[in-house]
Amino acid sequence: MTAPTDALIEVEAASVAYDHATVLDAVDLRVTDATFTGIVGPSGSGKTTLLRLLLGSVTPRTGTVVRRPGLHIGYVPQVETVNWQFPVTVGECLLMSRTQRLWPWAGRDERREVARLLDRLGLGGLQDRHIRALSGGQQQRVFIARALLNRPQLLLMDEPTSGVDVRTRHDVMHLVADLNAEGLAVVITTHDLNGIATHLPDLVCLNTTVIAAGPPAEVLTPDVLERTYGAPLDVLEHAGMRVVVDNHAAFGKVTPLARRATA
Amino acid sequence: MTWDELTRPFQFEFFRNGLLVATIAGALCGLIGVYVVLRGMSYIGHGLSHAIFGGFAASGLVGVNLFLGAGVWGLASALMVTTVTRKRAIGSDAAIGVITTASFALGLALIQLYGSPGRNADAALFGNVLGVATDDVWIVLGVAVFAAAVVFLRYRALLYATFDPEVADATGHRTGRIDALLMLVLAASILATMRVMGVTLIAAAVVVPAATARMLTHSFARMLALSTAIGAASGFVGMNLSYHLDVASGPTIVLTGSAFFALAFLATSLPRLTGVSGRGPSGTATLPR
Numbered sequence: 001m002t003a004p005t006d007a008l009i010e011v012e013a014a015s016v017a018y019d020h021a022t023v024l025d026a027v028d029l030r031v032t033d034a035t036f037t038g039i040v041g042p043s044g045s046g047k048t049t050l051l052r053l054l055l056g057s058v059t060p061r062t063g064t065v066v067r068r069p070g071l072h073i074g075y076v077p078q079v080e081t082v083n084w085q086f087p088v089t090v091g092e093c094l095l096m097s098r099t100q101r102l103w104p105w106a107g108r109d110e111r112r113e114v115a116r117l118l119d120r121l122g123l124g125g126l127q128d129r130h131i132r133a134l135s136g137g138q139q140q141r142v143f144i145a146r147a148l149l150n151r152p153q154l155l156l157m158d159e160p161t162s163g164v165d166v167r168t169r170h171d172v173m174h175l176v177a178d179l180n181a182e183g184l185a186v187v188i189t190t191h192d193l194n195g196i197a198t199h200l201p202d203l204v205c206l207n208t209t210v211i212a213a214g215p216p217a218e219v220l221t222p223d224v225l226e227r228t229y230g231a232p233l234d235v236l237e238h239a240g241m242r243v244v245v246d247n248h249a250a251f252g253k254v255t256p257l258a259r260r261a262t263a
Numbered sequence: 264m265t266w267d268e269l270t271r272p273f274q275f276e277f278f279r280n281g282l283l284v285a286t287i288a289g290a291l292c293g294l295i296g297v298y299v300v301l302r303g304m305s306y307i308g309h310g311l312s313h314a315i316f317g318g319f320a321a322s323g324l325v326g327v328n329l330f331l332g333a334g335v336w337g338l339a340s341a342l343m344v345t346t347v348t349r350k351r352a353i354g355s356d357a358a359i360g361v362i363t364t365a366s367f368a369l370g371l372a373l374i375q376l377y378g379s380p381g382r383n384a385d386a387a388l389f390g391n392v393l394g395v396a397t398d399d400v401w402i403v404l405g406v407a408v409f410a411a412a413v414v415f416l417r418y419r420a421l422l423y424a425t426f427d428p429e430v431a432d433a434t435g436h437r438t439g440r441i442d443a444l445l446m447l448v449l450a451a452s453i454l455a456t457m458r459v460m461g462v463t464l465i466a467a468a469v470v471v472p473a474a475t476a477r478m479l480t481h482s483f484a485r486m487l488a489l490s491t492a493i494g495a496a497s498g499f500v501g502m503n504l505s506y507h508l509d510v511a512s513g514p515t516i517v518l519t520g521s522a523f524f525a526l527a528f529l530a531t532s533l534p535r536l537t538g539v540s541g542r543g544p545s546g547t548a549t550l551p552r
Contacts, residue, residue, distance in 0.1 A: 057433040077430045086301060086426050087481045096423040099436055104418035104484065130481035 006032050008071055008154050008185055009054050014063030016049055023049045025209045026063065031154060031187060036180045038197050039189045041206035042229050047189035050206060051075070051156045054187065074147030076157040079140055079164075084132040090118070091127040094146050114149070121145050121175065137168040141175065148179075155179065157188040161196060169195055193220070193244040216242050264507075272506040281392045284400050285498035285516060288456040291407040292465070293472035293494020294414060295452050297487050298445055300473040301425050304355045307344065309466030310363030311453050314340035316462060317370030324377050334454045340366050341446035349442075392459045392502070392512045399458060406455040410448045414487070421445060422483055464513045471520040472497060478527045493523050 009031045016024040024046045031037065031054065039047050052058040053065055055073055088096075094114050095106055106114060118124050121141045126134065131142060140160060147155055160176070161169040173196060180186045190196045197203055198216045205211040205219055205228040212219040212228075220242040225233040232247035272278040292308075299307055315337040322332025340362055347358040414421065423431040424438040424445075432438045457465050476489035501516030508515065 052433055055433050056435065073434070075430060075434050077427070081429070083426065086483075087477060087486050088422070088426055088483050089481065092422070092483050093426075096419050096426065097431075097434070097436075099420040099423060101419065102416050104415060128482075132481075 007066070008032060008068050010064075010066045011053060011060075012064045012066075014053060014060035014065055016046070016053060016058055017061050022208065024053065024060075027053075027206075027210055029054075029204060029210070029213075031185055033153070034180065034183045034185055035202060036177070036186045036200055037188075037202045037204060038200040039187065039204045039206055040191070040193060040197050040228070041211075043191075045207045045228075047206055048158055051158055051187065051189060054154075054156060068153075071154065072150055072152040074144075074150060074152035074155045076140075076143045076147050076155065076160060078159045078162055079136075079143065080159075080162060082131075082139075082143070086131075088131055089128050090123060090131060090134070090142050093131055093142055094118075094149050097146050097149060117145050117148060121148075135168070136164045137171040140164065140168065140172050144172075144175065152184070154185045154187070157186065159189055159191065161190065161192060166195070173199070198242050198244070220244060222247075269503075269507075272503070277393050277395075278502075278506065280395050280397060280400055281512065282499065282502045284395050284403050284459050285392055285502045285512065286495050287400075287403050287407050287498070288459050289468060289472070289498025289501075289516065289520075290491045290495035291403065291410055291452050292456060292468035293476075293490040293492070293497075294407075294410060294487065295449055296469040296471075296473035296494070297476070297483075297490045298421065298425055299449065299469055300477065302355070304344075304359065305470045306356060306359050306466065307341070307363075307449065308453060308469035309462075310344075310359040311337055311341055311450060312457050312462040312465040314363040314366035315450070315454055315457065317366040317368070317373075320370035320373040324373055330454065334450060336366070337450035337454055338447055341450050342443060345442045345446055349439075391461075392516075395459060403455045403459065406451050410452055413444060413448050417441065417444065426483075460513055460516070464517050467517040467520060468494065468497075471517070471524055475520070475524045475527045478524075478531045493520070497523060 007030050009029075011027055011029040013026045013028060014024060015022060015026055027046075027050065029050070039050060041047055049058060053060060055075055056065070056067070091106075091114060094117070095110070098110070101107075101110070114127070115124070118127060121144065123138060123141055123145065126138065131139060134142065144155075144157075144160075155176070157176070160172055164172070169192075176186055176188070188196070188200075198220065201215060202213070203216055203219050204213045205224055207228050207230070212224040220235055222233060222235055225235070225244060234245050234247050236243045236245060273282075296308075299305060315333045317340075318333035318336025319329055321336060322329045325332070343362045344355065344358045347353065347362065348355045351358075420431075420436060420441050421444075423436060424441040428438050453465055453469075456468065460468055472490045472494035473486070475493050476486045479489055480486050497516055497520035501519035502512055504510070504519060505512040505515035
């Protein structure tokens with residue numbers, strides 16, 4: 001089956017289960033050229049599974065996933081899952097994903113391509129550096145570079161700013177926004193509602209099923225957030241943007257432990 | 264020691280064969296050991312050599328070629344280890360412990376019930392590097408060429424599946440096939456070299472050169488080259504020392520490899536102790552290239 005019109009991937013009523021436990025239920029998602037979509041939701045809501053469904057490494061139990069023929073997808077894993085003790089240099093890390101080439105070493109064209117990509121991502125001259133000997137932002141960019149080496153039309157990123165500082169988060173997100181502006185479609189998962197989600201053009205609020213989808217101004221509402229996270233959250237306006245904060249009234253209902261013990 | 268004394272053992276064919284096979288087997292184990300160590304499967308060498316012993320017993324029982332049967336048995340055990348490790352969250356160390364010891368125990372039970380398949384099983388258990396014939400040299404050389412060809416031609420796929428198996432799998436690289444290929448090479452390597460080194464020394468021959476190389480470099484390609492060279496040097500130097508010190512060759516080869524490990528450990532620890540190694544501009548420790 002091929003994707004209709006301009007869609008890179010079209011997911012329709014897709015459900016996924018692991019060992020009889022439903023992880024995704026009747027999910028619809030349409031990814032088109034040069035879009036930038038964030039998937040938000042609590043831990044265990046199926047965000048990573050949805051990325052894998054888009055990748056094709058997970059098969060839906062019911063429903064369909066239709067990809068544009070010849071679609072190339074790049075995937076950037078969570079840096080927290082990387083084995084930083086593994087003996088691999090930046091150059092080796094990039095080239096390992098090009099498994100179609102039989103020879104271990106890079107040819108002249110491939111070397112030039114890698115050097116150009118590393119320069120583009122601000123990693124020029126670091127080709128022989130061990131991946132652990134890089135800053136947090138550089139480490140994240142190495143894995144973005146590895147995904148970009150195969151010239152994808154769609155980049156999937158799993159929690160790209162998880163566990164990194166504010167400056168690294170800015171660096172990484174500006175880089176991804178630049179890539180998106182050049183025509184690359186991007187789908188990311190994130191826990192960071194204020195630092196990332198509110199800045200994205202489109203959001204999908206996920207909790208096993210899609211609770212809401214659309215621009216942040218439409219989907220970041222107390223009702224949608226409560227249905228997504230199962231906890232009351234307030235939404236404020238600041239400089240024309242949505243800011244999500246904990247619901248103080250809900251906190252007020254919590255009885256301090258010391259008071260409960262003496263009651 | 265004079266040159267004549269140093270080269271005296273070379274006049275004996277058994278020594279020349281032993282030296283050649285120990286050097287090639289050392290290089291082969293060093294090469295494969297890189298993948299074994301980096302996948303956290305250091306005990307697979309020890310476990311598989313025991314599992315293959317079970318294969319000897321079963322092959323003798325059904326009357327097929329002992330080495331062919333033992334090879335298939337070893338490969339099946341290795342594939343079972345990788346399958347169980349992938350499918351269940353019990354860890355590769357536990358999977359190796361369960362499957363290979365069960366395989367070994369089955370071999371012991373079969374031998375007790377139906378008798379030993381012959382002297383080959385004893386040779387497989389204890390090894391006999393000085394008793395190798397020209398055929399054994401060719402077998403080890405053939406397996407070494409096969410292993411080198413697999414590592415060379417599937418270098419990137421093997422590296423990807425070892426470093427980042429989940430992402431490799433998720434992005435459409437067939438890591439299951441790559442793992443099966445690696446297990447085939449590993450089983451063939453252990454089967455070929457255990458006749459030379461014996462079950463008890465295989466684990467050291469696989470793990471020690473790779474662990475030594477890991478301390479000396481942070482590049483995967485250089486680790487492969489260093490580990491292969493250290494394995495070959497351990498076999499060559501160990502065999503010569505064994506003759507001149509009049510100590511059994513297997514233990515001498517392993518002790519030589521362990522000496523290389525100790526030297527590498529000291530060499531990489533001294534700069535830190537003397538404060539020569541500073542910290543990089545990003546605040547990370549300065550790493551060897």
